[in-house]
Amino acid sequence: MFDALSEKLQATLADVRGRGTLTEDDIKKAMREIRLALLEADVNFKVVKEFTNTVRERCMGADIVGQLNPGQxxxxxxxxxxxxxxxxxxxxxxxxxxxxxxILMAGLQGSGKTTATAKLAKFLQKEHGSSVGVAACDVYRPAAVDQLVKVGGQVGATVYEQGTDRDPVDIARWALDQAKQDGKDVLIVDTSGRLHVDEKLMEELKNIRTAVRPHNILLVVDAMTGQDAVNVAEQFGAAVNFDGVIMSKLDGDARGGAALSVKAVTGKPILFASTGEKLDQFERFHPDRMAQRILGMGDVLSFIEKAGEQFDADQAAEMERKLRQNDFTLEDFLQQLKMIRKMGPLTSLLGMIPGFAGQQLKGMKVDEREMDRVEAIILSMTREERRRPELIKGSRRLRIAKGSGVSVQQVNQLVKQFAQMRKVMKQVGKGKMPDMAALMRQGR
Structure with a gap:
């Protein structure tokens, strides 16, 4: 996400950082580059103009012109x-x-509203321990109710549906009564969308709003539609006065124009972002962290949160003990590998680490299939071989290669790299700095 914008902003700011002092012309040039980068990212023209004017005025007024090292x-x-x-x-x-x-969900047809409803239900269950019910009020789109029943069931939410023959306002009112009887903490109302904003859609939304009196109205917009998403948000805001935005398909948006424009244009914040197709790829939107990622500063807090979801304190303490005592086995390595993979795509994870964003990741190929091969190799070993990889010789290597569908050379490479890793761990455990040059020579 934001790849093209991130690359250009980072290049512009790297040039600013590289100058010993800055003149007014340097700042004006940088602002021109930033303005072009934002416009190419499909950010609203008025938003771009206001943003660059504000940055230029702050830079001019910050007494940095002519000063040493003003880039930072x-x-x-x-x-x-x-x-x-x-x-x-x-x-x-x-x-x-x-x-x-x-919670009343609104949006156009195709924006990802039904999927976002299920993702939000899963998020609220996980983050707040909420018992969630979902009302199926999209009675016009073919198979919309069936889709909600399916994805709602996958996330453990109770789906309240009465088919497609009843009025959606009546379904919403009935679902609210059922949610109260069932003691639900949250009821999410999935409404109908259209291919464009029309009077009928808005009237129905207003009627549902009157019937259930929602505490939150969330608008789902497709990040990949750029300024069209912002225009849609503006029209919905004028009609139903929504409270916040769920930005869907943000992972597929290389430009970022919608995410950077919607708050300034509508005055409504982005509350959540859908960052992948899986139902757990949904997270709270943090403007500060997103700004850091765009500028190549990483997003360490999100990385730590993702890691914390997979690694508990007891596991971390046990792993530290094993590392210190050089008792780390291929079985442990496989467990860690699986936990890391649950955190998300490797390229996305690397983008959260300072120094691994934007230009640094350009051209870097992170082959997820290589991790599949490593898992297959380890799973083809016996338990004793995982604990004592020094046993893996000759016929054992041939058997493991056949069992995992790889070459003997690939098995040899994994065993050799693991032995080198254990050597580094042993030295670190004794408080010594490992001889990295020697280890690199051995790995050739």
Whole structure:
């Protein structure tokens, strides 16, 4: 996400950083480059103009012209204004003191609204421990109710549906009564969409809003439609006054124009982002972290949160003990590998680490299939071989290669690399710095 914009902004700011002092002309040139980068990213023209004017005024007024090493201050100003552009503080759902909290989902057909409904249900169960019900009020799109029943069931939400023959307003009202009887903490109402904003769609939304009196109205917009998404958000805002945005398909949006424009144009924050096809690839939108990632500063907090979801304190303590005692086996390595893979695509994870964003990742090929091969090799070993890889010789290597569908050379390579890794761990455990040059020579 934001790949093209991130690359150009980082290149511009790298040039600014590289100058010993800055003149007014240097700042004006940098602002021109930033303006072009934002326009090419499909950011709203008025938003771009206001953003660059604000950054230029702050840079001129910050007494950095002519000063030594002013580049970092320019980067800081750009980061702060990017963060403000996307909403500043992270937002969240407003919960009612008297359950159920009602969330009304709106959006055009094809925006990913039904999938976002299931993802939000899963998120609320996981993050807040909420018991969630979902109302199937999209009675016009073919198979919409069936889709919601399927994805709702996958995330463990109770789906309230009455088919497609009843009025959606009546279904919403009935679902709310059922959610109250069932003691649900949250009811999410999935409404109908259209291929474009029309009077009938808005009237139906208003009627459902009157019937269930939602505590939150969330608009789902497709990030990949760029400024069309912003225009849709503006029209919905005028009609139903939504509270926040769920940005769907953000992982597929290399430009980022919608995410950077929607708050400034509508005044409504992005609350959540859908970052993949899987139902757990859904997260709270953090403007500060997103600004860091765009500028190549990484996103360490999100990385730590993702790691924390997979690694608990006891596992971490046990792993530390094994590393210190050089008792780390291929079985442990396989367990760690599986946990890392659950955190998401490797390229996405690397983008969260400072120094591995934007230009640094350009051209880098992270082959997820290589991890499949490593898993297959280890799973083809006996338990004793995983614990004592030094046993893997001759016929054992041939058997493992055949069992995992790889070559004997690939088995040899994994065993050799694991032996080198254990050697490094042993030295670190004794408080010594490993001889990396020697280890690299051995790995050739």
């Amino acid at each position: 201050q320019v980067v800081k100003i750009v980061h702060e204004e990017l963060e403000a552009l996307m909403g500043g503080q992270s937002g969240d759902i407003v919960f009612s003191p008297r359950p159920p909290t009602v």
